[in-house]
Amino acid sequence: MESKTSSCIVLLALAISSLVAFQIALAGDSDILTDFVIPVEVPSVDASYFTFSGLRGLIGAPPPEKFKATKASMAEFPALNGQSVSYAILQYPSGSVNPVHTHPRSAELLLLMSGTLEVGFIDTTNKIFTQTLQTGDVFVFPKGLVHYQYNADATNCAWAISAFGSANAGTVSIPNSVFNTSIPNNILAKSFKTDIMTIQKIKAGLA
Ligand SMILES: *[C@@H]1O[C@H](CO)[C@@H](O)[C@H](O)[C@H]1NC(C)=O
Numbered sequence: 001m002e003s004k005t006s007s008c009i010v011l012l013a014l015a016i017s018s019l020v021a022f023q024i025a026l027a028g029d030s031d032i033l034t035d036f037v038i039p040v041e042v043p044s045v046d047a048s049y050f051t052f053s054g055l056r057g058l059i060g061a062p063p064p065e066k067f068k069a070t071k072a073s074m075a076e077f078p079a080l081n082g083q084s085v086s087y088a089i090l091q092y093p094s095g096s097v098n099p100v101h102t103h104p105r106s107a108e109l110l111l112l113m114s115g116t117l118e119v120g121f122i123d124t125t126n127k128i129f130t131q132t133l134q135t136g137d138v139f140v141f142p143k144g145l146v147h148y149q150y151n152a153d154a155t156n157c158a159w160a161i162s163a164f165g166s167a168n169a170g171t172v173s174i175p176n177s178v179f180n181t182s183i184p185n186n187i188l189a190k191s192f193k194t195d196i197m198t199i200q201k202i203k204a205g206l207a
Pocket residue numbers: 176180206207
């Protein structure tokens with residue numbers, strides 16, 4: 001009798017934990033109960049609400065002097081609210097890097113349109129996955145993992161289109177969030193097992 005009860009409890013615990021795991025796996029933008037979302041102050045919309053022209057200026061323009069990300073996410077394009085998709089156009093002059101960062105709410109699907117690109121991400125066991133992409137290649141950065149892109153080509157620029165499974169994927173820049181905020185120097189020094197002078201030097205480079 002007692003063993004029956006305890007095996008029931010084990011089964012129940014297993015069922016609950018698999019449910020929790022399932023919920024975590026599904027975490028993303030929440031579903032909407034309407035076809036689309038319009039701001040409360042807007043009485044009605046037409047096709048122009050669903051059109052974003054903010055990337056036109058990039059077509060045929062000269063490449064930027066340093067790495068540049070131009071977003072078409074919910075902030076720039078309100079019609080994406082509730083649609084769980086967004087884009088970023090990424091431009092890499094030769095030798096430039098998109099510094100190590102994560103997107104807390106989405107995977108990133110990068111399509112390299114021109115040039116070559118060194119890409120990499122680190123999984124939660126600290127294993128690194130790197131690749132040299134050729135023009136036309138597609139690479140996926142799994143959701144939430146630390147990653148980067150680097151154009152190692154000495155002469156040619158590169159550019160890419162990245163799609164996200166969230167209207168607001170969010171970006172946490174590791175250098176910026178760790179060394180360009182108000183985390184006290186002594187905490188950073190202890191965290192990185194170094195001295196305060198080294199932390200100050202890193203901070204000065206980002207300020
Ligand atoms: C560091 O933070 C300041 C203030 O928020 C910002 O202007 C600057 O761009 C940041 N540095 C980098 C490298 O992003």
